[in-house]
Amino acid sequence: MWDERYSTDDYVYGTEPNDFLREQAALIGEAPKRVLCLADGEGRNGVYLASLGHWVTSVDASSVGLRKATRLAEHKGVALTTLNADLTEHEFMPASWYGLTRQGVG
Secondary structure (H helix, E strand, O other), rough: HHHHHHOOOOOOOOOOHHHHHHHHHHHHHOOOOEEEEEEOOOOHHHHHHHHOOOOEEEEEOHHHHHHHHHHHHHHOEEEEEOEOOOOOOOOOOOOOOOOOOOOHOO
């Protein structure tokens, strides 16, 4: 379903982050932090957080959306890690994103 929806050249929800994220992003703390963006679709929110200096992993079930997220990150000149996963089945490692800095990551 989502692969089909994202299969156009246009970004379905645009390339700017949603207003709520923009308003609340400071609550993440001073960059860099490891940030997990769940159901990130075409990456607009993850790319925004990466542009603030965070290390972002964008997760989505749509490989088409994640390819567009990668393209958007490249266009904006930021690094973005993507993970194609079904959130109803994928298991994340405990404490993989909360409170870790790049120096603390293996």
